[in-house]
Amino acid sequence: MQRNTLSFLPVVFAIAAGVLVPDSVSFAVTPATKPASQKKPAAEAPASAPPAGQTAVAGGAPTLPAKAWLLMDFDSGELLASANPDEALPPASLTKMMTSFLVEQALRSGKLKKDDLVSVSQNAWCRGSSTESCMYLPLNGQATVIDILRGIIIQSGNDASKAIAEHMAGSEEGFAKLMNAEAKRLGMTHTNFVNATGLPDPEHKSSARDLANLARAIVRDSSDYYPIYAEREFKYNGIKQGNRNALLYTDPSVDGLKTGHTQEAGYCLVTSSKRNGMRLITVILNTTSMKARADETRTLLGWGFANFEKATPIQPDAVVTSAKVSFGKADTVAAGLGSPWSLTVPRGQQVRTTVQVKPDLEAPVAKGTVIGKVIAESNGKPVGETPLVAQADVERSGWLRRMWQHVLKWFGK
Incomplete structure (x- = not known):
């Protein structure tokens, strides 16, 4: 959330250095009203023993110094590797994923339109200090919803986040209630939002698993706006700032999502990457530097x-x-998958399936009705399941046939 100012450096220099600018840095030559001094970086905390990671892969998970981290399969939501995935920690600007998601859902539903104007109150306005990330919206001015959304995602603007919170809910406190309601809907059980920005508050927490599930919802449900998370820069109010996710510049398979940093939260990063048809989501919480979060x-x-x-x-x-099927014109019905089913499993491990059909299935049965499930196992452990559905209609038999079927059923035939 801290902000320093810096002249734009070529991307090639950033790549050669191994990282881009921190969450707190602008890519642009700043206006005269913005402070020219740079704040010295805070000293890193002493290194502690990294948490042990859990995974089904032989040989174990990588060792990462972050306080919590995970690797999630996008399609199933399964954790492929993790350490402390459910520990509630300060999420810093990763909070803004929920802020942007609520904006995106409001755009989808028609509650907001891209060209709607959002006013910038005294409370939302960034004063040009070096202590927070800003889009640099003008005080008492207005900006379109789509510009605000880009300011939240790309520039991590606290002013953009506060302004849209007030626009949508009347106050940031009211918007936090919307955030928590959506978190509950998504099953984010270790999350509590107090504000729209991620600025420090003892009650403002989230976990790696919750943030990964939020990222998964954004990729899945915000397809019209998800490409913004891959945009490398955005210019507003004469100031061009770059996306702070270093991997967007070095890994073409990465297309999102969000960085974060405060002294309490450390350096954080949520990333999504797709290669050869498989999408993975990573979360790094509370690591030691910008370079560390990118490298990890x-x-x-x-x-x-x-x-x-x-x-x-x-x-x-x-x-x-x-x-x-009991009491139908047909005694049985073919069962198959309702939709294509794929799993992400350790390389080389065989997948075995077992079928469970609902007992005492009675007609009528409509085509597509869920009548059971298929469970997949790999290396003796469940790795996923999918519904089993009827592949045809089975009509109820006439009363005379049903009487005979009752008799047969009574005698166990």
Whole structure:
């Protein structure tokens, strides 16, 4: 959330250095009203023993110095590797993923329009200090919703986040209630939002798993706006600032999502990457530097794509089993998958499936009705499941046939 100012440096220099600018740095030559001095970086905390990671891969997970981290399969939401995934920690500007997600959902539903004007109150306005990230919206001015959204995602603007919170809910406090309601809907059980920015508050917490699930929701449900998370720069109010996710400049498979930093939260990064049809999400919380969060994410993604692969246990058009139906014109119905099913599993491990059909299935049964499930196991552990659905209609039999079927059922036939 801290902000220093800096003249724009070529991207090639940033890549050669191994990192880009910190969360607190602007890419632009700043106006005269902005302070020219730079704040000295805070000293890093003494290193402690890194948490032990958990994974199903033989040989174990990578060792990362972050306080909490994880690798998640996007399609299933399964954790492929993690350390302290459910510890509630300060999320810093990763908070703004929820802020932007609520804006995106309001745009999808029509509650907001991209060209709607958002006013900038005294409370929302950034005063040009070196202590917070700003989009540099003009005091008592207005900006469009789509510019505000870009300011939140790309520039990590506290002013943009506060302004849209007040626009949508009347106050930042009211917006926090919307954030927590959405967090509950998404199953973010270790999260409590107090503000729209991630500025420090003892009650403002989230976990690596919760933030990964939020990232998954953004990728899945905000397809019209998700490309903004991959944009490398945005110019507003004469100031051009760059996206602070260093991997966007060095890894073409990375297309989001968000960085964060405060003294309490350390350096944080949530990233999504897609290679060869497989998308992975990583979360790094409370590591020691900008370079560390980028390097640890590169390590985790490289390890993940090297150690996991997509598996298709059952083809979509396959008949999985034949389910018995009582009191129908047909005694059985073919059962198969309702939609294509794939899993992410450790490379080289076989996947086995078992089928569970609902007992005492009675007609009528409509095509597409869920009548059971298929469970997949790898290396003796469950790795996923999918619904089993009827592949045809089964009408209820006439009363005479039903009487005979009752008699047969009474005698266990």
